[in-house]
Amino acid sequence: MLVAAIDFGTTYSGWAFSFKHEYDTDPTKIGSRQWYGGQMVSLKAPTTVLIKPDARTFDSFGYEAETKYSELASDDNNEHKRWYYFRRFKMMLHGKMGLDRNIDVEDETQKPLPAKTVFSLVIRYMKDDMLKNIKDRLSCGHITEDEIAWVLTVPAIWTDAAKQFMREAAVEVDLTNMYIFEQL
Structure with missing residues (x-):
């Protein structure tokens, strides 16, 4: 019923989706998020994530993460x-x-965190953010996970181990029916 893509980029990231019935009538009809950073509006946000001091809890992503971290850093209390x-x-x-x-x-x-934690938190955020947008567009407001084909981008130059790592990070946040798309 739906194809949902997460473009987890090196510098910028975003997501987009297309309903099958809309694609059949107009292949250019694609839903995506607009990200806001100051006076700028973009289809992608900086690949930036802010994680709370407990080292497990997602706080913010993209421009919002940049702004919040900047505000935290501007305080004299470190x-x-x-x-x-x-x-x-x-x-x-x-x-x-x-x-x-x-x-x-x-x-x-230079504070370390497990890479799988960081990647999974971002993928979960992108997934949840997109699902909220999709549900807002549906008249019935409901779609099941098995009605979605997920696509996750990875660089074509990555090793098979790195591609498998991304697959595992996505599976950790219940991204089912997933395809890995290699970007050139």
């Missing part, structure tokens, strides 16, 4: 040093992903 702020972290996996799936990525202040 509160921002307790938070985890990741920017352009996707390519940290390139060339580092071997047989060990328990690799860490470091945030902007």
